[in-house]
Amino acid sequence: MALTFWFEFSSPYSCLTARRIRTAADRAGVAVRWRAFLLGPIFAEAGYEGSPNLMVEAKARHMWRDVARRAHLRSEPFVRPATFPQKSVAAARATLALAEADRPAFVVAAFECVFGEGRDIADPVVMADAARAAGLDVDRVLAGASDPSAKAALFAAVDEAKALRIFGAPTFVCDDGELFWGDDRLDDALEWARSRALAHA
Amino acid sequence: MALTFWFEFSSPYSCLTARRIRTAADRAGVAVRWRAFLLGPIFAEAGYEGSPNLMVEAKARHMWRDVARRAHLRSEPFVRPATFPQKSVAAARATLALAEADRPAFVVAAFECVFGEGRDIADPVVMADAARAAGLDVDRVLAGASDPSAKAALFAAVDEAKALRIFGAPTFVCDDGELFWGDDRLDDALEWARSRALAHA
Numbered sequence: 171m172a173l174t175f176w177f178e179f180s181s182p183y184s185c186l187t188a189r190r191i192r193t194a195a196d197r198a199g200v201a202v203r204w205r206a207f208l209l210g211p212i213f214a215e216a217g218y219e220g221s222p223n224l225m226v227e228a229k230a231r232h233m234w235r236d237v238a239r240r241a242h243l244r245s246e247p248f249v250r251p252a253t254f255p256q257k258s259v260a261a262a263r264a265t266l267a268l269a270e271a272d273r274p275a276f277v278v279a280a281f282e283c284v285f286g287e288g289r290d291i292a293d294p295v296v297m298a299d300a301a302r303a304a305g306l307d308v309d310r311v312l313a314g315a316s317d318p319s320a321k322a323a324l325f326a327a328v329d330e331a332k333a334l335r336i337f338g339a340p341t342f343v344c345d346d347g348e349l350f351w352g353d354d355r356l357d358d359a360l361e362w363a364r365s366r367a368l369a370h371a
Numbered sequence: 372m373a374l375t376f377w378f379e380f381s382s383p384y385s386c387l388t389a390r391r392i393r394t395a396a397d398r399a400g401v402a403v404r405w406r407a408f409l410l411g412p413i414f415a416e417a418g419y420e421g422s423p424n425l426m427v428e429a430k431a432r433h434m435w436r437d438v439a440r441r442a443h444l445r446s447e448p449f450v451r452p453a454t455f456p457q458k459s460v461a462a463a464r465a466t467l468a469l470a471e472a473d474r475p476a477f478v479v480a481a482f483e484c485v486f487g488e489g490r491d492i493a494d495p496v497v498m499a500d501a502a503r504a505a506g507l508d509v510d511r512v513l514a515g516a517s518d519p520s521a522k523a524a525l526f527a528a529v530d531e532a533k534a535l536r537i538f539g540a541p542t543f544v545c546d547d548g549e550l551f552w553g554d555d556r557l558d559d560a561l562e563w564a565r566s567r568a569l570a571h572a
Contacts, residue, residue, distance in 0.1 A: 216426070216427040216429075216430075217426070217427075225417070225418070226417040226418075226538050227536075228417075228536035228537070228538040229417075229538045229539070231536065232536075232538070232550060232552050235550075236551075236552070236556070239559065243559070335428075335429035335432065335433075336429070337427050337429040337430045337433065338430070349433060349436075350437075351433050351437070354555045355437070358440065358444070
């Protein structure tokens with residue numbers, strides 16, 4: 171059984187997952203689809219003013235500390251970007267314009283720019299750097315960000331996320347509909363998909 | 372270095388922690404203080420209408436599913452109580468009226484009533500059952516729930532929680548002020564306290 175990894179480029183916990191999901195999924199023998207989406211419209215529909223992690227100062231403070239601690243535990247770099255939340259629309263479109271096989275390298279490279287280096291993914295120079303780091307054609311990736319079919323794909327992704335009752339990121343949705351929210355639940359989601367695959371073998 | 376375990380009887384994740392923190396802390400060699408408090412006044416001050424986990428239907432739905440899955444992974448019973456959120460004031464006062472050494476058994480027994488059996492901790496019969504299961508004098512525990520000094524202690528606990536910038540439960544606060552939120556962070560908090568104790572040995 172496969173699962174879909176729903177992520178948002180402005181979400182630091184999505185970055186933590188992007189960095190490790192390929193290795194973890196390979197170990198579990200679970201195929202992963204990478205799906206960029208936007209939390210903005212979902213938070214707006216839920217009645218939040220912006221991110222629920224930022225509404226309360228104490229919660230926001232803990233989030234940054236928590237992400238930094240987890241990155242440190244995993245020996246990964248973490249920089250709190252000066253621009254936050256980030257405007258992730260262009261990067262999300264560029265991701266959805268890519269073939270599934272090209273997405274992981276680009277997404278991880280983009281997350282490294284944002285949360286490994288503190289840069290702004292809304293800056294085309296940053297997106298170009300991410301594309302280059304991923305070994306992709308820079309012009310093709312940048313063109314994807316304004317491609318009409320990628321715009322439509324992002325609208326569709328947000329609609330699908332709403333229909334799946336996704337309310338945060340990262341979220342993992344197994345093919346049987348089971349939904350797991352948060353980087354903390356990656357292992358549980360993979361185990362769910364792995365064990366159900368066995369049951370149907 | 373010791374840590375304080377802040378819990379709320381209406382919080383299912385606090386129950387998951389209460390069940391395992393004694394064993395985990397013993398293994399880490401970390402002393403734990405058990406501190407009941409109330410999330411209601413903290414959520415109200417944060418501007419939430421009720422629990423942030425319940426404001427959004429999709430998030431509430433995930434919370435119940437997630438808690439049930441985690442309890443299942445740990446081979447623990449879990450029943451979603453008919454009454455939720457629960458009125459936890461009396462149980463919190465009763466806890467604070469107890470000596471530190473008597474709290475863990477009572478708190479775990481009370482959580483088993485709520486999330487192991489789905490009962491209502493605001494019911495004095497349920498609180499009495501929890502006291503009995505903990506091997507405590509039932510009348511003394513029930514008297515603690517309306518004791519003026521316990522009322523004052525609960526007000527003080529909520530004020531202290533606010534001062535510590537606690538925004539949810541369970542929360543673990545190490546003696547150096549480092550704050551960890553959520554059952555998922557219990558091991559990190561214990562490791563923080565354990566390793567700092569070594570550094571100061």
